[in-house]
Amino acid sequence: MLTDTFDRRFSYLRLSITEVCNFRCDYCLPEGTDCGPEARAHDLSLDEIRRLVTAFARLGMRKIRITGGEPSLRKDLTDIIALCKQTPGIETVALTTNGYRMTKDVDDWYAAGLDAVNVSIDSLDHAKFKMITGHNKLQKILEGLDRAAELGLPSIKVNSVLMKHYNDDAMDDFLDFVRERPITLRMIELMQTGDNPEFFDRHHLSGDVVIDRLRREGWQERLRGRDSGPAREFWHPDYAGGIGMIMPYSKDFCATCNRLRVSSQGQLFLCLFVDEHQSLRHLLQSDDPEPVMAFLQEAIKGKDYSHHLHEQNAGATKHLAMIGG
Template structure:
């Protein structure tokens, strides 16, 4: 298994399949995507994805999360899901989406082998949702979530970025949302990136106050699963769903890191917020996995103990659409 010099074991791959996104979220792409047709043409091919996932699986990866940009903008997303699911060793295939095509495509994604679904919904208020994203699509997205549950996808999460003046006064709405739904709501602290410094300074909100609120209302913290992400998860006997907090500015956040990222153009990200990325695309032109495995085993030795967000350094990550968070 891939193990770094701090004895962290990596069983989770976050694979971006495109940088393009059709939403204009204020904290990420307020002016829309900056990717033209030429950049889109450079996205990893199906064969390259198959070879990449196979090499990771041989090194102990058990979970693949498909991200973007917005992955559903790739017309071959069903094929990507199917390839990941068919790879020996891969136990869980997950997808993070803005939900734009969820209602239309969830049946096909499920049939291809999708195990887990994360949908970004930063507000349950229709007007605020449109204000944040630039799209009046909340109702259709909620219909898609309901359909995913009908299909039996039992690992469904809703992601919401915590932001002052946007959704900090809507916690009761979020809690009510999971009261009767077997869905985990994950509240994510706004993160500083290269393009959002002013927005971050105005709207960043710590998740610790929400954890205090949860504990005061008798929510209990779960132990994380083997291949789980970085969220602290809470449950309550009176709620069908749960609450998760992702707090990258909290103490020791990186100590249990278990995930690596590969960009849509084949660059390895040892951390979401690194200064330099290492391309491995040239190694994906053959079905021989060994060169990719050797590359990964050597590269992992250079992973640092933590990001530098506390020093206001987001590395070379311009915005989260370029690698999917």
């Protein structure tokens, strides 16, 4: 199993399959991106993804999260889900999406083996949602969530980036949303990246504000699972759903890190906020997994104990669409 010099074991791969996104979220890609074929020409191929996932699985990876950009812009997303699920050793296949294609495609994703979906919804107010994303698609996305629940998808979560002046006054709406729905709503602290320092300074808000309220209202924290992501999960007996908090600026956030990232162009990210990325694409041109495994085993030795966000160093990550957060 992949183990770093701090004795952290890595069982969770976040795999970006494209950097392009059709939304224009203020904190990530306010100017949008080119979503045409040329912008996606250098994305990993299906064969390259198969070879990559095989090598990671042989080194103990048990969970694959497919991210972007917006992964559903790839027409072969269902095939990617299926190949990940069919790889020996992989137990969980998850997807992070903006949800705009869920009503059309979630049935196919589920049939291909999808175990979990996280949908980005930064506001439940239609006007604010359009202001943040540039699209008036909240109702369709909510319908897609309902369809995922009807299918019986084992894990359904909503991701919301916590932002001052955008949704810091919307906690009542978020709590009402999970009162009757078996969905976890996760608040994610706004993170500084290379392209958003001024936005970050204006809108960052500590998740401690939310946790203080949850505890006052009787919410309790769950124990963290082996292959869980970084969220602190809270539950309440009067609610069908839960609340999760992802707080990268909190003390010891990196102590339990169990995940690695690979970009849509085959670059290994030992951390979301490293200064340099290591390309392994040249090793994905053969079906032999041994060179990829050897590369990963050597690379993991160079993983730092922590990111350096507290020093306002976001590394080489210009925006989160590069690697899916």
